[in-house]
Amino acid sequence: MYRYILEDQRHVLPFNQPASELTIGTQLLRFHQEELFAQYFKGRLELGRTFHTKDQIRDIGTGEAIVYRDNLWFDKEFFQFFMDEAIKAKRPCRAALPADDKAYLTYTLPLTTDIERGQDEKGKPILLLDLWYFPKGYTEEKPRPIIIPSGFEEKGFYSVPDFMAQDRGDLTHYLPARAVLSVESWVHVYYAAVIFGVFTRGSRLEESIKKNNFLSLKLLWRGIIEQKQIMTTSAVVKVGKDCVIDPSAIINGPTTIGDNCTIGPGAVIDNCSIGDNVNISQSCHVMLSTIGNHCFLPFRASMFMTAMMDNTILAQNTCLQMCVIGRNSFVGAGSTFTDFNLVPEEIRTAHGDSRLIPRPIRATNVDGKLENVNQVVLGGAVGHNCRIGSGMIVFPGRMIESDVVLVASPQRRVVSRDITYEESDHHNLLIQGKPMNIPRRYPRQGEAESEPEANWSNWG
DSSP states (O other): OEEEEEOOOOEETTTTEEGGGSEETTEEHHHHHHHHHHHHHTTOOEEEEEESSGGGGGGSOSSOEEEEETTEEEOHHHHHHHHHHHHHHTSOEEEEEETTOHHIIIIISTTOOSOEEEEOTTSOEEEEEEEEEEBTBOOSSOOEEEEOOOOOEEEEEEEOOHHHHTTSSEEEEEEOSSOEEEOOSHHHHHIIIIIIIIIHHHHHHHHHHHHOHHHHHHHHHHHHHHTSOGGGSTTTEEEOTTOEEOTTOEEESSEEEOSSOEEOTTOEEESOEEOSSOEEOTTOEEESOEEOTTOEEOTTOEEESOEEOSSOEEOTTOEEESOEEOTTOEEOTTOEEOOBOSSOEEEEOTTSOEEEEOOOOEEEOTTSOEEEOSOSBOOOEEOTTOEEOTTOEEOTTOEEOTTOEEOOOSSOSEEOSOBOGGGOGGGGOEETTEEOOOOOSSOOTTOOOOOSOOOGGGOO
16 A cells, blocks of 8 residues: 655745645644554555645556545544445545535635535535545546544533623534544644643543443542543543642643643643643643643643643643644734624624624734634634743634744734735844844745844843
8 A cells, every 4th residue: 555645835824834844733734644544454555655735646566555635634533434444345435524514614625725615426515625545556447435424413512691602691512422533723723722622632531431340440440540520530530641640739630741741739730632741830730732742831820721832831820722833833922812703793693683793803914804603702813933921812713824923012012914925024133233134934825034143132
């Protein structure tokens, strides 16, 4: 079996990197894909050529092959469903989604350009993904669509007043049994790491406990042996090697913690994925979030449904809700990323009356245009190698591009629109009478990376 990669070199904003080089959860997307392939094929897979256009798929040769676009994120359940059905079909196949599936319509389709619209054999609308299986190499035979339903469950994550939840009583998400995304926006990184990641993992565990009596008894027995509540036992809280966890820390599963991590006194961690060499200090609260390797959270930092990439610091008293933070960045103390539009919009009912509803949040797509993301609540995004000063307030859906420095001042304390590299405060800051000389590590596609070394120690 050969695997061929259809390379997507488009940069994902605001990180200015291809999707395959972004951390989703605690590992790069390309490593996530390779790990799933290794688990399914058990070493029977060889790497073939890398393609840049779909037309090059004709060159895959005559052997059994799988072809996929490298910005596709999918979980084990999705990939296994596709491969099992494709191998049984014994003909060329292509992954497809039902066009009316609520989970895919809500999360997979918005901000996406790679997904094609098509029809199944009965003429029913479907969505075609760039994931193919060829049992005997390329042929001119049209690939059969393998339609993969998400099998979603609608679940709420907290109850809120009606004016925020649009008369539903609580905010809900569609949590799939099988998940896939074409990563073209920071919003997709958030969906993959949080909604389709830790949130869905927790939902699946809950459903398994309800349906599997043996699992329920196993967890109960583990709780009795360890003298802990069931969701805090080692059966659902996986801790790596050489970790230091204060006895007063509260860690609820399902949670995974990597190697060489330190969890301070009073910290609360609930359903998270944490990488290696992470330091979470006293009284930090982290819920339904992912933290990459080598990150540091000083005291009283808070994360809710947020994805943070490697080597990043979230300073004290900072609150992130439904955000994505890139690698090698710093978010200053007391900064807040808001997640809800305070100003509602007015609509007319069928009876001619008017009512106010939450204003939908929009985010920038791969073409740089604002698009509705079908979310009432959503935070913002910070790129790689950013320095965000203390006390900043960021409005919902806003992006701060990689390599940006923002210093809180009377002129700019509130980020009400996307911030580009050209608007970075370091262009106007002087160190010892000279302009700051900071390299641009993550330029936009087609722009050159600057050479000078940054000297972060000379400014505060």
